[in-house]
Amino acid sequence: MTKLYFNTRDELNRIDVSKIVYFEADGNYTDIVMVNKLRAAICMNLGEMEKALAEQLGSCDRTFMRIGKRFIINMQYIYQINVLKQHLILSDYDHFAFQISISKDALRKVKELMLQTRI
Numbered sequence: 001m002t003k004l005y006f007n008t009r010d011e012l013n014r015i016d017v018s019k020i021v022y023f024e025a026d027g028n029y030t031d032i033v034m035v036n037k038l039r040a041a042i043c044m045n046l047g048e049m050e051k052a053l054a055e056q057l058g059s060c061d062r063t064f065m066r067i068g069k070r071f072i073i074n075m076q077y078i079y080q081i082n083v084l085k086q087h088l089i090l091s092d093y094d095h096f097a098f099q100i101s102i103s104k105d106a107l108r109k110v111k112e113l114m115l116q117t118r119i
Contacts, residue, residue, distance in 0.1 A: 004056055006042045013040055017063060021090050021098055023049055023072040035096060046072065065113070068106045078114065083107045 004020075006013040015032060024031045025046040032040045044052065050072060053064055066072050067088070079091035083104050091097040102110075 002057065004053070006040075006044075006052070008043055013042065015040065017057070018076075020064075020074055021077050021096070022074060022100065023064075024100075025070045033098065035092060037096060046070070062117075065110070067102055067110060071100060071102065073100075075114075078110070081107050081111045081114070083111065 002017040004013075004015045004017055006015070013032075015034070019034045019036070021033050021035055023046065024033065026041070028043065028045050029041045030044055030046055030049045032042060034040070042049065046066075046069070050066055053061075053072070057063065063074060063076065064072050065075050073088070073090060077090040077092060078088070079093065079097065080087070080089040082088075086101055086104055086107065087099050088102050088107060088110070089097055089099050
């Protein structure tokens with residue numbers, strides 16, 4: 001079980017990687033959305049979060065993928081890509097389903113990658 005650690009002046013967040021569904025940009029903060037629907041706000045922008053993930057997980061880790069300017073998603077939870085409606089549904093097929101809006105171009109790229117790699 002791999003854990004991510006985010007340390008700030010006032011708190012430490014320890015999060016199990018397999019429980020992270022996606023990261024969402026919120027200005028200078030990044031919201032981490034987890035399978036139990038809890039959200040944690042971390043004081044770093046999405047670019048800094050992307051670097052932190054690469055440092056802690058290794059740059060060749062294929063768990064997470066940046067999509068557009070607002071999201072980094074856990075590839076294991078992709079349930080449906082609807083390019084026409086501009087929706088991506090992330091689900092564990094059992095307890096949760098998150099629908100996020102993403103541009104058609106970004107969704108096409110995700111769809112192509114999924115078909116090529118069969119992740």
